[in-house]
Amino acid sequence: xxxxxxxxxxxxxxxxxxxxxxxxxxxxxxxxxxxxxxxxxxxxxxxxxxxxxxxxxxxxxxxxxxxxxxxxxxxxxxxxxxxxxxxxxxxxxxxxxxxxxxxxxxxxxxxxxxxxxxxxxxxxxxxxxxxxxxxxxxxxxxxxxxxxxxxxxxxxxxxxxxxxxxxxxxxxxxxxxxxxxxxxxxxxxxxxxxxxxxxxxxxxxxxxxxxxxxxxxxxxxxxxxxxxxxxxxxxxxxxxxxxxxxxxxxxxxxxxxxxxxxxxxxxxxxxxxxxxxxxxxxxxxxxxxxxxxxxxxxxxxxxxxxxxxxxxxxxxxxxxxxxxxxxxxxxxxxxxxxx
Amino acid sequence: xxxxxxxxxxxxxxxxxxxxxxxxxxxxxxxxxxxxxxxxxxxxxxxxxxxxxxxxxxxxxxxxxxxxxxxxxxxxxxxxxxxxxxxxxxxxxxxxxxxxxxxxxxxxxxxxxxxxxxxxxxxxxxxxxxxxxxxxxxxxxxxxxxxxxxxxxxxxxxxxxxxxxxxxxxxxxxxxxxxxxxxxxxxxxxxxxxxxxxxxxxxxxxxxxxxxxxxxxxxxxxxxxxxxxxxxxxxxxxxxxxxxxxxxxxxxxxxxxxxxxxxxxxxxxxxxxxxxxxxxxxx
Numbered sequence: 001x002x003x004x005x006x007x008x009x010x011x012x013x014x015x016x017x018x019x020x021x022x023x024x025x026x027x028x029x030x031x032x033x034x035x036x037x038x039x040x041x042x043x044x045x046x047x048x049x050x051x052x053x054x055x056x057x058x059x060x061x062x063x064x065x066x067x068x069x070x071x072x073x074x075x076x077x078x079x080x081x082x083x084x085x086x087x088x089x090x091x092x093x094x095x096x097x098x099x100x101x102x103x104x105x106x107x108x109x110x111x112x113x114x115x116x117x118x119x120x121x122x123x124x125x126x127x128x129x130x131x132x133x134x135x136x137x138x139x140x141x142x143x144x145x146x147x148x149x150x151x152x153x154x155x156x157x158x159x160x161x162x163x164x165x166x167x168x169x170x171x172x173x174x175x176x177x178x179x180x181x182x183x184x185x186x187x188x189x190x191x192x193x194x195x196x197x198x199x200x201x202x203x204x205x206x207x208x209x210x211x212x213x214x215x216x217x218x219x220x221x222x223x224x225x226x227x228x229x230x231x232x233x234x235x236x237x238x239x240x241x242x243x244x245x246x247x248x249x250x251x252x253x254x255x256x257x258x259x260x261x262x263x264x265x266x267x268x269x270x271x272x273x274x275x276x277x278x279x280x281x282x283x284x285x286x287x288x289x290x291x292x293x294x295x296x297x298x299x300x301x302x303x304x305x306x307x308x309x310x311x312x313x314x315x316x317x318x319x320x321x322x323x324x325x326x327x328x329x330x331x332x333x334x335x336x337x338x339x
Numbered sequence: 340x341x342x343x344x345x346x347x348x349x350x351x352x353x354x355x356x357x358x359x360x361x362x363x364x365x366x367x368x369x370x371x372x373x374x375x376x377x378x379x380x381x382x383x384x385x386x387x388x389x390x391x392x393x394x395x396x397x398x399x400x401x402x403x404x405x406x407x408x409x410x411x412x413x414x415x416x417x418x419x420x421x422x423x424x425x426x427x428x429x430x431x432x433x434x435x436x437x438x439x440x441x442x443x444x445x446x447x448x449x450x451x452x453x454x455x456x457x458x459x460x461x462x463x464x465x466x467x468x469x470x471x472x473x474x475x476x477x478x479x480x481x482x483x484x485x486x487x488x489x490x491x492x493x494x495x496x497x498x499x500x501x502x503x504x505x506x507x508x509x510x511x512x513x514x515x516x517x518x519x520x521x522x523x524x525x526x527x528x529x530x531x532x533x534x535x536x537x538x539x540x541x542x543x544x545x546x547x548x549x550x551x552x553x554x555x556x557x558x559x560x561x562x563x564x565x566x567x568x569x570x571x572x573x574x575x576x577x578x579x580x581x582x583x584x585x586x587x588x589x590x591x592x593x594x595x596x597x598x599x600x601x602x603x604x605x606x607x608x609x610x611x612x613x614x615x616x617x618x619x620x621x622x
Contacts, residue, residue: 193502204548206540210502228545264506267517267543271427274452275543276519283506288518299518 033101042095043149049088050152056081057159061166081160179327182222183213184309190318197317203229203249208266210254222328224254225309226263228291230278236293244310251309252295255329256282258302349607356603360596367592403473406466410447419477425451433480437471439535454520454542484534488562496563499556511580512567519543526568530561
């Protein structure tokens, strides 16, 4: 800590000393050549491009607000705005800003007898005054339509700035209860894709099928389930879920808690002693969920366990015995869709 | 000195570009035709047993038992009861399981504990029948299903395949991974093998009873698998039928390399062959 403060002070000290030396050193004349742009066309074009960039930025805001944030158009408008801004800047640099060639002579050599020479130029005491006058005169030429360009620049800045800031509105409403919303509660029957109720005898040990909540929209994320069957003696469910898997039948949400792909892989070993245990695997990024202990994640990028649905058997058909054990899918996804 | 280098240099660069392109295309060709893992191993000594005269029924079971004792009992036990930590019990495995594993060459296994993979069947067809009869006699289990793809519908098969199989085997039946197991490609699977695997659930594959996938649905699935084995490549070269990855490979390795080469050749022509070196001499 002390060493850093010491280093900072040394740094400052050096700069102070250098500054003092430079202030007190004699001023040297600098030869310049100024090249003014031949016509004002470049300036017009720069202004046009800047206004167009502003329009593109405002188009972004309009698309965001009114076209339901169509991402293709959003990207296009930002690309066009930035491209036009780039074109304006390039044009300005090449043809609008006066091109100056500055030639700086070498510092004076000190001869053995103490006199100084510098390439034939003489030092004059009138220099500072002349330089200031030159600066004032130059301010009037070159960029004759400074106001226009300034306005165009401001417009472009406002347009693109708005495009950059407006997406903050998507930082979401308060989440509330939406994460827990699902059609599952005590008594909801499980049905297959064709609408027929899932019978206990349909499932052999080691098989899996996709089921839905009776009466719910199949497109709703929380409605779909992956139902698997294992041997009851294999189960290792936590104590509060001991009766959630009658006859070894387990039901989990089919939506992966990582990025909401449908979990469609089920591995069930024929010879458990020499194979990995039963698990549901997601095909997108291979998040693996152990089915025996209630959907805990054992591999892959998912963080939360797969939500489990408690089951009971009514007249040989499977029925939910309560809601899912947790929120379905990737939390951000469901809020955004309903957002 | 510079001028001479210009001519020889351009020619050398062209040859180098050609060589690189050829190498890349070669590597790509190798990758495109890469074979999946296959089980290998010596044929069991029991192949000497003459099965031709086995006949049917009890004689087959007896022959099967002989073959079993020599080739299988070291892992599966003399009565097929299994050995703890080595091999499962075959009581109740059924004829379907035995037929599947033997016909696809998955059993006998080279190494205890490794995943059984398709390979050359180690027994003749008659020997397999005998072994199947013996294993079937050990206890009731799934029988060899009668699968007829012509009775199924390919479109229904695709829907069923997508829902139950494509997660691990891929929609094109080219195989995949199931974290802990390798789901093999289905390029060589006969309809009967497809049916057997569905009913048995080998290694870590789930199994589907006749209620979950009815025999008619099985016909459809087999029809779809047959289609994936010989798809109609309407667009031309199928590049392995595994989707956008090989297509990307073709674009990057072949098309891009070719484009670069062509650009180089065009540039050389427009530049007048070996251009004069107007650059300043280094100071």
